Amino acid sequence: MSALDVHELTKHFPATTGIVGSRGRVHAVDDVSFRLSPGRITALVGESGSGKSTVARLLVRLYAPTAGTIQLGERDVARDRSKRALRRYRAQVQMIFQDPFGSLNPAKTIHHHLARPLRIHGIVPDRDVDARVHELLETVGLVPPELVAAKYPHQLSGGQRQRVAIARALAVEPVVLLADEPTSMLDVSIRIGILNLMLRLKEERQLAFLYVTHDLASARYVADDILVMYAGQIVEQGPIEQVLAEPLHPYTQLLLSALQPGARLETRGQAGAAVDPKPGCRFVGRCPLAIDVCSQVTPALVEARTQQAARCHVRAPGVLQ
C-alpha cells in the first residue's frame, strides 16, 4: 500500500534565453512517477538543476503541476485549488526545508511555531496545546522542552533549529514527510543526528519519507529506495543497496565514480536543465555508451532487473514503438 502515488508528474516553466528573449520552456520535471510507502524512506538524488527540489515543491503543492497526478489515498490532489482542500492535503503531507535559519520566524518563540499548526488544524483541544508542544520537542530530542519552548530561533544552533522545523512538520500528524536537503546547511558533526532522527521517525511513526539530496552517501545511510534524477527525468530507480551496488544507468555510474577515492572520470561535461528538449536521451551528449537510437528516441523507464528500472536504450532496452 502506498501513501502517496505520483503519476507522470510534469512541470514546465517559461524560460527566457538569449538577448532577444526567445521564449522556450524549461522541462524542470518531465514524466516522473513513483510511490512513497509508509515506513520507508525514498531518496531523490540529483545534481543542481536536475529538478529534484521542484518535485518536492510540486508534492507539497507550492507549485501546480503542468500535467500528471498526485494521489493521496483515493484522491487526486494535483488540481485541487480551494484553500480548504489544500489545507486538508497539507495536514497529511508536510515539508522540511533546507534552510533552518530562513524557515523560522525570528520574532516568535519556539512554542509559537509549534502551537500554531496544532491550533490551525485543530489537532488537540486548546488546553492540551502546551503539553503537545513539549511532547513534540521531546520527540525530536530537544530537552528540557519547557526551556526550549521559551527560546527564540536565534538562541538555537542550526541543528536545533532544523529539529524545531521537523517538530513543526510532525505537529499536524502527517502521513508523508518531504525533506529537501535537510542537512546540507548544517555542520558535518550535526548531520548524522538529523539523519538518525529521520530513521527513528520512520520506524516509530511509519512515515512515508521523501529525502531530497545530492549526497549519495547520506542517501544510502537512511533510505530504502532511490530515485536518480537527471535533467528533469528519473533515469534510474530501485532498492538503494541494489542500485548503488550495480547501477544500470551510465549517469548513476558517473555519480558513483565521482565519489570513489582516486577515481579518474572519463565522462565530462555537466548536467543542465532541459530547455525545449528534442526527442532522445537527455544524457546522450555525455554518455560513453551512446548509440544511434539514443539521440532519436526518448528512452522509457524499463525494469531491467527485479524492482530496478532505468531510462537507457543500452543498459535497459525496452520495446521500441
Add this chain to the structure above:
Amino acid sequence: MSAVATRTLVELRGLTVDYGSVRAVDGVDLEIRAGEIVGLAGESGCGKSTVANAVMQILRPPARLTGGSVLFRGDDLVGKSAEELRRYRWRNVAMVFQSAMNALNPVMRVGDQFVDAMKAHEHIDRKAALARAGELLETVGIDPSRLRSYPHELSGGMRQRVIIAIALSLSPELLILDEPTTALDVVVQREILQQIEELQRDFGFAVLFITHDLSLLVEFADRIAIMYAGEIVELAEAERLHDEPQHPYTRGLMASFPPLSGPVTRLVGIPGAPPDLADPPAGCRFHPRCPLCVPQEPLYRRQLTERPALREVEPGHLVACHLAGRTA
C-alpha cells in the same frame, strides 16, 4: 618526500586573530613546505578561513592579527608595508575562494581579466599575456577560444576553473584554496580536483586546502590539520590521520561520514554543537562534547580546567588532548 618538499615555505607561529572581542584563531602553529598539499579541516566558525586570510594577509577589520607571526621563507609578513604586501600577494601566494566563480567581472571578457591580473604584477604586453592565458585555460581543460567569452557564457564549474587558471597566471609558490568546490556538483568537483592535482604535479606549487569535507582531504592532501574552536587539535600525515586519528573530535568527524560501500552501521556523529567563541569553554574546548571526558576519568579535573597543548605523540603526529598517547 623529495628534497624540495622539505623546505619550509610558510610558517605560522602562535597566530592569533581577533574579531572585536571574539578570538577566532588562538595560537596556531603550522608549517607549509614547498610543494606539499596541506589540508585544513574543521566546521564553520572554527577559524580555518581566518587562517587562510592571515596567510594571504587580507584580514580586514573587524578581524585583527593580535599575536604571532606569518613567515614566508623566514621573512615575517606582519608589519610589512601595503606595497610590499601587494607584491607578495599573487606573485608568491594566490587564493581561490568558495564562490570565486562570482568574482569574475561580468562585463569583461575572460581574456581581459587574465591580462589585468598579470599586468598588475609584472611587465608584460597584452599579446604575451593573452598567449599565456590561453595556455593556462588549456591546462584547466577549457578551450582557449573561451578567452573571448563573457563570464555569463560559462557554467559555474568553468568559471571556477577560470579563476584557478588566473590564480596560477603569476606562478605562485603557494595556492590557497578555500572550499574551492563546495558550491559545485560532485562530478564537476571531481573534475576540478583532478586538474588541481595534475597542475600541482606539473608546476610544483604548494597548496593550502581548506574544507569542511575531511573525506576529500584524506585523498588529496599530504598532511592534514584539524581545527576546532580556533585551535589546531590534530596534525598528521593524511594516511595516518585517516588510519589512526587520535583526537576524539577527529574521530567524531570521521564517524560523521556514512560510507558508500560496505555495511551500513548506525553512526553517532558528535553530540552538542561547536562552542560560542565569545565565551569558549574552560580547559579543553572540546570537553563539553567529548565522549572521553567523564567524571570517572582520572584526568577529568585537568580536562575541565587546563588547555591541552599540541604535542607530538608519534613523529610528525601532533595532538592536543590530555589523553593522547595514553588511549589506543
